[in-house]
Amino acid sequence: MSKKILIVDDSKAMRLIIRRTLRQAGLGEYEVQEAANGHEALLAIEQHDPLLVLSDWNMPEMNGYELLTEIKARKLKLKFGFVTTEGTAEMQERATGAGALFLIVKPFTPEQFRAALEPVLLAG
């Protein structure tokens, strides 16, 4: 089983914060890769075959929703969750409707990360 997590966010600062939060949430054993938008993420998925993609929603070039749609269109076998400021009920519904397993709203705590990610990662 892949032990890789791909972080997709156009902010380098946020990618660093998510890396740190993964460690604080007790998920430091996973190898972490990064991408700055949906296009870069698709290349990284081909190269690294991650178990889980953690993606921002609003990004230049290809946003997180478009990335998820493309992943589903390509029938890629991976898990997907959003980490985004887009936390309205409408956006949560759009996210899960498109196949996202969870949506973590920024700003977040390590406890929120653990609660959202552990069941997904433990499910294999």
Add this chain to the structure above:
Amino acid sequence: MTSPEVHAEAWMQAMHDSVAEVVSVALGVENGAPSARRAPLPPGLAGAYLPVFSALGAVQIGVIADAGGCQRLARALLGLSEEEPDLEPSEVRDAVCEIANLVAGGIKRRVPASAGLELGLPLFIEGSVSPADHIEVLACDIELAPMRALTVLYRDARAPGARSPTSPQPPRSRRG
């Protein structure tokens, strides 16, 4: 069907609550409880501005400070200690843009869904921003002793709901 309206008080309350959340959770700053107000802004501050689109017209949300304040904001977001060296300008710009994104997302969650807000992507601007006469400016302090930063919200005073039915009231604090 009535057109969506968000009055100045609702914007200020949303901005106040969002900034309080970001200061506490993302920046890890205690006693940074902000106060929101209508006010002219001091000139020469740099920062990140993020457009928000809606049926009410476009709104700009910014997080601004002087150079030292931007550095401090960025360091707080990244959780850096005093011993660690200053961030590069590009790292500061990126981090302050992310803080503007966090604040804007929090505001979006706190105004009525009927407003249909859509977030754009942030830009970092160095130098003064001069709003036109019909633009109303709402501001909210961020206390990062010894520095101070501001969150600002520019909106068209002619937009639906811009005219408040009552005199503006200071936002309620959730910290007592």
